[in-house]
Amino acid sequence: MRVQVKLFAFFREGRFIKEERELPEGCTVGEVVDALHIDREEVGVLMLNSRHCQFDTNLHGGDIIAIFPVIGGG
Amino acid sequence: MADKIFRVNMTDLSTSIEDVPADWAGHGGRGLTSTIVAAEVPPTCHPLGPNNKLIFAPGLLSGTTASNSGRISCGSKSPLTGTIKESNSGGTSAQRLARMGCKALIIEGQPQDDNWYSLSLTSDGITISKEEELVGQGNFAVVEAVERRFTDKIGILSIGQTGEMQMSAANISVKDPDSHLRSLGRGGLGAVMGSKKIKFIALDAGDHKVDIADPDAFKAANKTFTKALVDHPVSQALGTYGTNVLVNIINEAGGLPTRNFTAGQFDGHEQISGETMHDLIVERGGKPKHGCHQGCVIQCSQIYNDLKGNYKTSGIEYESIWAMGADCTVDDLDQIAEMDHILDDIGIDTIETAVAFGVAMEGGVLDFGDSKEMIRIMTDEIAKGTPLGRIIGNGAANVGKTYGVTRVPVVKNQAIPAYDPRAIKGIGITYATSTQGADHTMGYTIATEILGVGGSADPLSKEGQVELSRNLQIATAAIDSTGMCLFIAFAALDNGACLPALVDMLNARFGISLTAADVTNLGMSILKTEHAFNQAAGFTNLDDRLPEFFATESIPPHDAIWDFSGEEIDAFWNF
Numbered sequence: 088m089r090v091q092v093k094l095f096a097f098f099r100e101g102r103f104i105k106e107e108r109e110l111p112e113g114c115t116v117g118e119v120v121d122a123l124h125i126d127r128e129e130v131g132v133l134m135l136n137s138r139h140c141q142f143d144t145n146l147h148g149g150d151i152i153a154i155f156p157v158i159g160g161g
Numbered sequence: 162m163a164d165k166i167f168r169v170n171m172t173d174l175s176t177s178i179e180d181v182p183a184d185w186a187g188h189g190g191r192g193l194t195s196t197i198v199a200a201e202v203p204p205t206c207h208p209l210g211p212n213n214k215l216i217f218a219p220g221l222l223s224g225t226t227a228s229n230s231g232r233i234s235c236g237s238k239s240p241l242t243g244t245i246k247e248s249n250s251g252g253t254s255a256q257r258l259a260r261m262g263c264k265a266l267i268i269e270g271q272p273q274d275d276n277w278y279s280l281s282l283t284s285d286g287i288t289i290s291k292e293e294e295l296v297g298q299g300n301f302a303v304v305e306a307v308e309r310r311f312t313d314k315i316g317i318l319s320i321g322q323t324g325e326m327q328m329s330a331a332n333i334s335v336k337d338p339d340s341h342l343r344s345l346g347r348g349g350l351g352a353v354m355g356s357k358k359i360k361f362i363a364l365d366a367g368d369h370k371v372d373i374a375d376p377d378a379f380k381a382a383n384k385t386f387t388k389a390l391v392d393h394p395v396s397q398a399l400g401t402y403g404t405n406v407l408v409n410i411i412n413e414a415g416g417l418p419t420r421n422f423t424a425g426q427f428d429g430h431e432q433i434s435g436e437t438m439h440d441l442i443v444e445r446g447g448k449p450k451h452g453c454h455q456g457c458v459i460q461c462s463q464i465y466n467d468l469k470g471n472y473k474t475s476g477i478e479y480e481s482i483w484a485m486g487a488d489c490t491v492d493d494l495d496q497i498a499e500m501d502h503i504l505d506d507i508g509i510d511t512i513e514t515a516v517a518f519g520v521a522m523e524g525g526v527l528d529f530g531d532s533k534e535m536i537r538i539m540t541d542e543i544a545k546g547t548p549l550g551r552i553i554g555n556g557a558a559n560v561g562k563t564y565g566v567t568r569v570p571v572v573k574n575q576a577i578p579a580y581d582p583r584a585i586k587g588i589g590i591t592y593a594t595s596t597q598g599a600d601h602t603m604g605y606t607i608a609t610e611i612l613g614v615g616g617s618a619d620p621l622s623k624e625g626q627v628e629l630s631r632n633l634q635i636a637t638a639a640i641d642s643t644g645m646c647l648f649i650a651f652a653a654l655d656n657g658a659c660l661p662a663l664v665d666m667l668n669a670r671f672g673i674s675l676t677a678a679d680v681t682n683l684g685m686s687i688l689k690t691e692h693a694f695n696q697a698a699g700f701t702n703l704d705d706r707l708p709e710f711f712a713t714e715s716i717p718p719h720d721a722i723w724d725f726s727g728e729e730i731d732a733f734w735n736f
Contacts (some may be wrong), residue, residue, distance in 0.1 A: 157394035159612050
């Protein structure tokens with residue numbers, strides 16, 4: 088299945104901003120994070136199709152994942 | 162040296178230095194400005210008349226070596242909202258006031274003639290001088306001239322042309338350590354200063370230092386506190402990308418108000434994002450990391466240079482970039498930085514003014530995305546006080562009335578900032594119930610709803626949001642009294658050592674023995690004082706509501722609407 092992955096802040100360094108990736112059926116958000124060699128401890132927010140999600144959330148074809156480090160502002 | 166109250170009466174041009182009343186001794190910053198406004202300002206007075214007062218107060222820890230303690234509070238009755246108002250800012254003024262022993266500066270009355278004045282404060286007293294040269298000048302020229310007259314170490318509070326013209330969105334500028342500007346931004350406090358005919362206030366603390374009752378305990382607590390701030394990952398991200406790191410995440414969550422609040426995502430988000438801004442700053446030899454006051458260890462401010470590598474603006478915040486960017490559909494950071502510089506110079510709130518532009522665009526005054534026309538209007542109309550300039554400079558609600566626009570994002574006449582309350586519901590409770598009109602900083606539920614700091618809450622669900630906003634508004638009122646930057650809250654929400662260290666510093670500074678519960682009670686009592694002032698000014702629970710369109714127009718991508726009942730909102734005040 089094809090999934091769009093978006094990275095933000097310093098997660099982009101040496102990686103990418105946005106990429107289409109071919110993934111096996113039943114893949115989880117956490118497995119995408121691991122495959123990108125992003126330390127789960129550094130992840131602040133995960134979103135799937137603009138809703139917050141968890142590492143164990145299952146993916147489906149056409150999904151959009153956004154992976155953010157711990158960030159803040161205001 | 163015991164702290165004193167410095168008082169200026171602009172009606173008879175008299176000054177006095179007074180002992181601090183016992184009731185005010187435990188207060189600082191917002192707690193003190195709101196306590197003084199409640200005690201001395203008639204709630205039904207005209208905000209620009211002689212009975213309103215303008216009060217400046219450093220926080221309880223300002224002037225000490227405590228990290229991030231350089232915030233100054235300014236309080237009054239707001240000409241924009243008609244409510245009580247406290248606005249706070251970094252810069253160098255809080256530290257100057259605290260070190261000269263000024264617990265609060267109270268400015269009252271109004272000159273009987275057409276003269277303009279300046280104030281100069283030292284630990285010995287206050288001098289009132291007539292001012293002619295700088296009348297009609299922007300804030301950058303004022304800072305340059307006042308530094309020439311005194312020294313470059315002088316602290317400066319000033320107003321630009323919009324404050325002189327008493328526009329409801331006018332702010333008060335605060336000089337930062339590099340002689341650039343920070344702002345006491347919201348609620349039209351610059352208009353109140355203009356109504357007192359004061360162009361600037363110069364603050365010279367000499368070599369004075371703040372007394373610390375227990376220096377060793379203070380130092381130890383500050384070490385723990387500083388470590389908690391420095392270690393928190395949010396602090397680190399703020400130092401790299403500034404607050405503008407939020408553009409992309411709020412956009413992703415579908416809560417970035419776009420094109421005058423008609424969509425929750427902006428096609429041009431990447432062009433105006435914190436990531437893009439960071440790269441541009443580095444490429445042009447600016448500084449991605451910069452402190453708005455001495456002693457800041459987070460450094461979320463920055464120096465933004467233009468294409469030629471010359472200074473353009475500093476401390477450009479997410480909310481300003483959102484307002485001039487997504488809300489007006491401008492996707493060019495250089496144009497936004499230019500507008501930020503102009504608005505700082507003429508002394509007007511970036512959020513209120515840009516949201517007013519968004520409403521004006523909907524009303525057909527100019528096209529969405531036309532940043533060139535925005536810049537022309539700022540320079541040729543607002544700065545000069547033409548009829549159109551005054552219509553926009555008096556805020557978003559004023560523009561809506563003038564041009565017959567019904568989609569006007571304000572609460573109590575103050576523009577709603579950068580988070581759509583339909584897609585991020587907790588912040589809507591803060592907008593509705595804040596004692597100061599719509600203001601995200603009063604109870605920043607975004608931390609929990611979007612950023613996962615201090616727990617989590619589903620931004621599209623109503624569950625737990627009233628309680629979340631209440632707890633944060635109480636904590637914020639207390640933090641705003643200490644002189645601490647609100648960004649200590651990220652560490653405080655996640656690190657158990659942070660808040661106790663802050664309480665320890667308060668105790669060591671004053672030789673007292675507060676507990677964490679005392680600090681919470683302080684926050685509650687400040688909110689109740691402010692709420693009581695508003696009620697006495699004529700506000701009721703029916704004013705604690707969002708504009709109708711939020712309940713009737715859904716916002717993409719989540720097709721969310723604002724669905725809190727009045728009764729649910731009113732439960733906020735059950736404490």
